[in-house]
Amino acid sequence: MTSAQNHPLPLSGNKIKLWLLALILISACSPKVQPVGKTRPSQPSTSTVPAKDKKTPASTDKTVVKPQATKVSSFALLLPFSLDNLNSVKGYSAAQLKSANIAVDYYQGFRLALDSLTAQGYNYKLQVFDTKDDAGATHGLSLNPAVNSSNLIVGPVFPQGIKTFIGKPQKLKRPLLSPLAPAAPEEFADANLITINPPLEYHAIAAARFVKGRIKPVKIFILSSGYSDDKKFASPFKMAIDTLSKRKIQVVYTTISKGNLTPLRPHLNNKVENVFIIPSINQQFLSVTLRSLDTLSRKYPVTVIGHPSWEKLSFLKADILQRIKAHITSAERLNYRAAATVHFIRAYRKAYNSEPSSYAYKGFDQAMYFGNVMAQDGNELDHLDKHRYKALHNEFNFIKRPGLGWINTHVGIYKYANFELKQVE
Known part of the structure; x- marks a missing residue:
């Protein structure tokens, strides 16, 4: 199961969207959506974890090992929704609304991927926290046991938020994914950091x-x-x-x-x-x-x-x-004609009644990758270099650098031709 309910949301920028998101974040369980897309890590899971409310299909192979139904992979999602502004007299500033919309789009893509994986038989616990794009709130979350007990912390999304969360001296005890910031990992200098946007x-x-x-x-x-x-x-x-x-x-x-x-x-x-x-x-x-x-x-x-x-x-x-x-x-080029992209767009429209932004694609790709990696036996977050992955908008090819954590290094080369960018390598 996952911990936030999935409701269709209006177009980005609409205040109603944020009201509905507030309801989503306090809900308990989630209806499951059908799988979208076929992209998977290069080394698929060796065991299948059934959802608690799903029946595992009977197998005709009598030698199949019974899956470990008890494994649940947990995520703590730290995003700048700034939901307190919904009831304030001042409301959202332009900058706050932009950050909130980024958070909503990323969350929706992330959630769609986890629901898709859950429908395939995996189990996840997703906890969503509002950083409010505020140093005090972010520091408070760094001390929250619910956050620090998760298998993977995702966010904060902005470099300053990551610095605040990590603190000085560095104290990350769990892997932390920097989901959007292209900042160099040297800015944070933490061995538990995962930098997914190539510096x-x-x-x-x-x-x-x-x-x-x-x-x-x-x-x-x-x-x-x-x-x-x-x-x-x-x-x-x-x-x-x-x-x-x-x-x-x-x-x-x-x-x-x-x-x-x-x-x-x-x-x-x-x-x-x-x-x-x-x-x-x-x-x-x-x-x-x-x-x-x-x-x-x-x-x-x-x-x-x-x-x-x-x-x-x-x-x-x-x-x-x-x-x-x-x-x-x-590092980011989307092929809108690819079958996996078409499937994603259709599923996203059906779930949220809106068009996916680039942040929705990133949320989806990252959840598909880490959801698959974490569902495997053992702690595969320690072996990301063994799991190359072709996502909708990029590829993930990680290396480990001492003191800096995991870094995605995949970058493509493009040439201006016929008034567009064409990949040459």
């Missing part, structure tokens, strides 16, 4: 592998805007290239002013690809620099590797990006 460092490493393996350049130019934030991508990229090529690929780091690429011309080659790494997201810098690269591409073969956040920058010109053969890394 920027791993985007840079993936880009370096692509450049070394597919383009095979002799020289790489890193074009900096001069701002220190550029180094967050540029530094791990250079380190990865130096390691992969054993320093045989020359890396030229230069600061570009007003799009002036003239000093680089003597170093360019008109017979092989000239690779440019641009780690900036500054609008003024990108606007002039990309135009200069567009001009340069008329005389020299040019390939550009951009910052992963370029995907969200509406001011970038698609025609220029195509001419300079721009590539970016991305």
Whole structure:
């Protein structure tokens, strides 16, 4: 069973939605929904845990071992609903309402996955807690025995909330999943942390592998805007290239002013690809620099590797990006034509009478993954590297780093072509 009742909810942003959510969180049991999608971890469970209110189908194989019906995997979900604002005179601010809607969408996707797994015969206990996006409330939850006795703590969703929950000195005694924050695990420095959104460092490493393996350049130019934030991508990229090529690929780091690429011309080659790494997201810098690269591409073969956040920058010109053969890394790409995605959308609409947001997909994917992993014999949360998983919006491929916990490192490479992003690796 799970601990929160599942009701259809109106569209995101509607205050009625939050009223209904308040009712959901105080309910006791859940009706089950049918399974949605077929994506499963690469190593499926070796035993099936039947739901308490379901009968296990009779098996024709007399040698089948009887499943362990007693195993129940427990989740503590810590999300910023801020439900106290429903009855307050002030109500929700715009920022609070945005956070609350993220929480609702994530919860609904998460819950849909657990109900689907429950229908397959697994048992879960889901406890949902309101962090109120408040440091005091979050700290209080860190001391709550119901939270700390769960097999997996999911949330808080924002970096500051995670820092508050972990505290100083670090005191996590249970695995904690950072469900949405792309923050580097070094910010939290806790061995029990699970970082599911690949940090920027791993985007840079993936880009370096692509450049070394597919383009095979002799020289790489890193074009900096001069701002220190550029180094967050540029530094791990250079380190990865130096390691992969054993320093045989020359890396030229230069600061570009007003799009002036003239000093680089003597170093360019008109017979092989000239690779440019641009780690900036500054609008003024990108606007002039990309135009200069567009001009340069008329005389020299040019390939550009951009910052992963370029995907969200509406001011970038698609025609220029195509001419300079721009590539970016991305950890999230959804195939709306895939059968599993279609099944999910239909189930979500039926359950909640609304369209799933990106947070709903994330909630669903994460619950499907960890729900399956936790249902297996033993404590598989200690062996996430053995469980690769292709989700609806991403893939999960974890590594363990001492003092930092588990980190998902899967990142794809995409190229701007035909006015859209197409995966190339």
